[in-house]
Amino acid sequence: MVSIEQIKKLREETGISISECKKALEASKGNLEKAKVILKEWGKEFSKKKIERETKQGIVEGYIHPGKKIGVMVELNCESDFVARSEDFQKLAHEICLQAAAMSPLFSKKEDIPDDFLFGERKIWEEQLKDSGKSKKIIDEIISGKLEKFKEEISLLSQLWIKDETKTVKDLIDEYISRLGENIVVRRFIRFEI
Secondary structure: OOOHHHHHHHHHHHOOOHHHHHHHHHHOOOOHHHHHHHHHHHHHHHHHHHOOOOOOEEEEEEEEOOOOOEEEEEEEEEOOHHHHOOHHHHHHHHHHHHHHHHHOOOEOOHHHOOHHHHHHHHHHHHHHHOOOOOOHHHHHHHHHHHHHHHHHHHEHHHOEEOOEEEEEHHHHHHHHHHHHOOOOEEEEEEEEEO
16 A cells, blocks of 8 residues: 555655556555656656647747856747646756756757768767777777767757756656656757857
8 A cells, every 4th residue: 555655755756646656656566766767667658659749839948157158048849838837847948958058969859960060070080090900890880889979968858967867858858748748849949158
């Protein structure tokens, strides 16, 4: 039997609805950590179902870093004006601004990176490794790994979240999708730095 205190504690820690917290605790036989993992898995499944839904509402959030040398604007979209005005949605938009200010992403997602941009990086690494004595196959594997890591570092959604490096920004957005019940998309962002 799951206690009300356990449900309340899980709700406070995750922000997920009481009924979902209760189901997760029952599925985990009262284990709080396992219940969090279950909720995370359910959230990913839920966000996959929502991904096709159109996002015509949203907000533009801005952030100016202390010292006024870095500024970020993010357009974050959702399905309804009701969610766009919610405190949770605005908090998410602010978190994404902080991420962009701190980590300097160049693109929203990996798919947005132009091939010619990656080609330039590939050429640099090929030049660095050409006299290494490694075979062409090994060099290609090294460069492939470097390119994948590079894409993760310069893509906002693939970056590790600055406040919890166990999850990416995409994981954070997926949590909010399951919490708010709507598809959420980072439409665009811009970062200024002096």
